[in-house]
Amino acid sequence: MLTILKTVILAFVWLVLPILTGCLFGLFPQREYRKRRSAYLIGSLTIWALFYGLARIALDGKWTLTKLTRVFCILLIVLTILSTGVIIYRWNIRALIRIKSRANLFITVIAALLVIVVAGGFAANRTEEHTVEQVMTMYMTDSLYEYDAMTGKSRADMMDFEKETLDAQKAAPVAAYYAVYVRMSNLHPAKFVRILLPVFLLPFYMAVYAAWAEYLFKHDTKKKWCFQIVVWLLYAVSLIADWSVAFGLYQNCWNGETLFFLGELPLTVLLVLGEKKQLREIEAFGQPYVILYYVVSAAAGQLLYEKGFFFVTFVWGAALAAALIKRWRDGGSLSTVKK
Amino acid sequence: MEAVYQLLKSEFRQFGTGGISLVLALTALLFLMAEWKRLSRGCRMYTAYAACMLVLVGNPFGYNDISTFWMETSYWKMFFLLLPAVAAAILVTELAVGTKHVWTGALGVLVCAALVAVSMSFQFTAPKLAVPENAYHVEHEIAELDDALRESGRSIQNMIAPRAVCAQIRELDASVNLLYGEDLIERMIAQDTVTEDETEKQFISDCASIVAVPAAVDNQIAMAEKYNSNCVILEADYDDQTLMESAGYDCYGTAGSYVIYFRE
Numbered sequence: 001m002l003t004i005l006k007t008v009i010l011a012f013v014w015l016v017l018p019i020l021t022g023c024l025f026g027l028f029p030q031r032e033y034r035k036r037r038s039a040y041l042i043g044s045l046t047i048w049a050l051f052y053g054l055a056r057i058a059l060d061g062k063w064t065l066t067k068l069t070r071v072f073c074i075l076l077i078v079l080t081i082l083s084t085g086v087i088i089y090r091w092n093i094r095a096l097i098r099i100k101s102r103a104n105l106f107i108t109v110i111a112a113l114l115v116i117v118v119a120g121g122f123a124a125n126r127t128e129e130h131t132v133e134q135v136m137t138m139y140m141t142d143s144l145y146e147y148d149a150m151t152g153k154s155r156a157d158m159m160d161f162e163k164e165t166l167d168a169q170k171a172a173p174v175a176a177y178y179a180v181y182v183r184m185s186n187l188h189p190a191k192f193v194r195i196l197l198p199v200f201l202l203p204f205y206m207a208v209y210a211a212w213a214e215y216l217f218k219h220d221t222k223k224k225w226c227f228q229i230v231v232w233l234l235y236a237v238s239l240i241a242d243w244s245v246a247f248g249l250y251q252n253c254w255n256g257e258t259l260f261f262l263g264e265l266p267l268t269v270l271l272v273l274g275e276k277k278q279l280r281e282i283e284a285f286g287q288p289y290v291i292l293y294y295v296v297s298a299a300a301g302q303l304l305y306e307k308g309f310f311f312v313t314f315v316w317g318a319a320l321a322a323a324l325i326k327r328w329r330d331g332g333s334l335s336t337v338k339k
Numbered sequence: 340m341e342a343v344y345q346l347l348k349s350e351f352r353q354f355g356t357g358g359i360s361l362v363l364a365l366t367a368l369l370f371l372m373a374e375w376k377r378l379s380r381g382c383r384m385y386t387a388y389a390a391c392m393l394v395l396v397g398n399p400f401g402y403n404d405i406s407t408f409w410m411e412t413s414y415w416k417m418f419f420l421l422l423p424a425v426a427a428a429i430l431v432t433e434l435a436v437g438t439k440h441v442w443t444g445a446l447g448v449l450v451c452a453a454l455v456a457v458s459m460s461f462q463f464t465a466p467k468l469a470v471p472e473n474a475y476h477v478e479h480e481i482a483e484l485d486d487a488l489r490e491s492g493r494s495i496q497n498m499i500a501p502r503a504v505c506a507q508i509r510e511l512d513a514s515v516n517l518l519y520g521e522d523l524i525e526r527m528i529a530q531d532t533v534t535e536d537e538t539e540k541q542f543i544s545d546c547a548s549i550v551a552v553p554a555a556v557d558n559q560i561a562m563a564e565k566y567n568s569n570c571v572i573l574e575a576d577y578d579d580q581t582l583m584e585s586a587g588y589d590c591y592g593t594a595g596s597y598v599i600y601f602r603e
């Protein structure tokens with residue numbers, strides 16, 4: 001009974017709270033992406049980004065896992081209260097929970113179940129993937145990146161190259177993010193990572209590619225569905241090809257690198273491209289919501305992958321350069337605002 | 340220039356070793372460029388973005404700057420910026436749905452499937468699907484070994500064990516202390532550990548000797564002595580109880596195909 005309650009709370013934090021948090025972006029008057037799915041995606045990025053900021057403080061201050069968990073729980077409660085308040089005042093709750101097409105919902109649920117069953121039930125355990133060990137070590141020692149997850153050696157007993165590996169893991173503390181949830185729920189790390197995380201994370205991937213389908217084929221439902229089916233079949237190729245952590249969506253969707261390259265990076269590109277018919281104008285990059293998109297995507301990227309911040313900044317930098325070139329080509333001064 | 344071209348080529352090849360081939364993604368991109376006028380606004384924007392990223396990332400100057408400073412050994416991951424799955428999926432979707440007749444659509448899908456197969460044929464291996472043996476998704480034998488180690492009630496230091504054990508035992512019990520972990524084994528195989536320290540070099544070489552020759556029980560005893568290990572796990576096939584006992588180890592028992600030895 002207690003396990004079910006814990007799972008329900010975890011499901012709220014992973015699946016509902018991102019939607020509520022994404023609704024906070026509704027405070028910006030000109031913002032794009034006003035759909036429920038967009039709120040979920042941007043909300044997820046925001047929670048990851050907030051955790052990354054908190055984790056940096058925790059790592060610098062040598063906090064224990066328990067202390068980090070307590071502070072993060074407070075943050076989640078504040079987010080819940082704040083976003084619920086914003087929804088009540090600024091959003092139409094009926095619009096938020098309204099189901100437009102029951103058929104679409106039914107197909108989506110069936111597809112999600114199918115993907116989750118393949119990923120959670122049949123994808124073989126890859127011994128090259130070390131998230132479980134990292135989470136387990138932090139949970140058992142109540143520390144953050146103080147012990148080598150693969151051997152159990154403390155920092156004092158480690159050789160230099162082992163310390164370098166640990167520091168590299170510290171740079172992208174995604175395992176600490178999972179460890180916080182394990183500490184919250186006291187579930188076994190292996191069960192949490194291998195059974196619950198696919199259930200919580202695969203909807204994120206599905207939402208990302210559904211958003212891409214929407215962006216690419218706005219009014220063509222047939223193409224939208226076809227696109228999503230093909231994407232998931234393409235990722236299934238890794239089930240019969242040589243394993244690579246970056247492509248292992250079915251095998252290890254929780255891995256930071258996989259989540260970054262196959263989930264967060266496509267979402268970042270979508271945020272960069274924007275919803276309008278043309279490239280973003282140079283003025284758009286000064287809008288508070290666009291700056292916030294960059295900040296949350298860069299911080300979330302860094303949480304997931306060691307070079308995540310660089311990748312995200314590269315994409316946003318390229319878009320900014322393209323906007324500058326466009327303005328120059330159009331013959332306007334860079335400081336001139338188009339009417 | 341020639342050297343950079345060769346390096347770019349190898350990075351390009353490395354990209355597709357475990358997933359969607361970059362050749363397939365670029366074929367799709369070429370298709371999208373050729374069909375530019377017939378594409379929807381979103382597809383056009385994506386094509387422009389991917390072409391821009393390809394130019395930015397896949398040029399000799401980009402290679403020199405990005406690989407040496409930012410991405411070090413994993414420059415090939417920069418090609419993820421092209422979002423290969425999106426490119427390939429647009430191509431298949433356009434071919435399958437954009438035709439007037441069902442049979443031409445089916446033909447389009449077949450051509451795409453052939454393209455996927457051809458672009459990745461040299462990398463296909465056995466399917467990686469398996470029904471999990473338990474809720475932890477850890478091999479049953481390792482779970483059995485873990486139970487035995489817990490039952491013994493001993494504090495395990497610098498345990499020497501076969502690779503399969505090192506890779507999974509700490510997913511179940513973080514109190515087990517290993518001499519070397521799976522990540523070090525992977526690095527030993529990839530030979531990408533750069534160290535100038537003689538002690539570290541010796542340590543890596545010693546661990547390599549244990550992993551490479553699991554049948555050499557005498558070597559494992561010597562290494563256990565050198566690194567003060569109080570637990571050695573041997574595969575039953577290579578077990579040599581007489582030798583282990585003569586070295587001061589007591590056989591605690593067996594778990595699956597592993598034999599457990601302890602020393603006080």
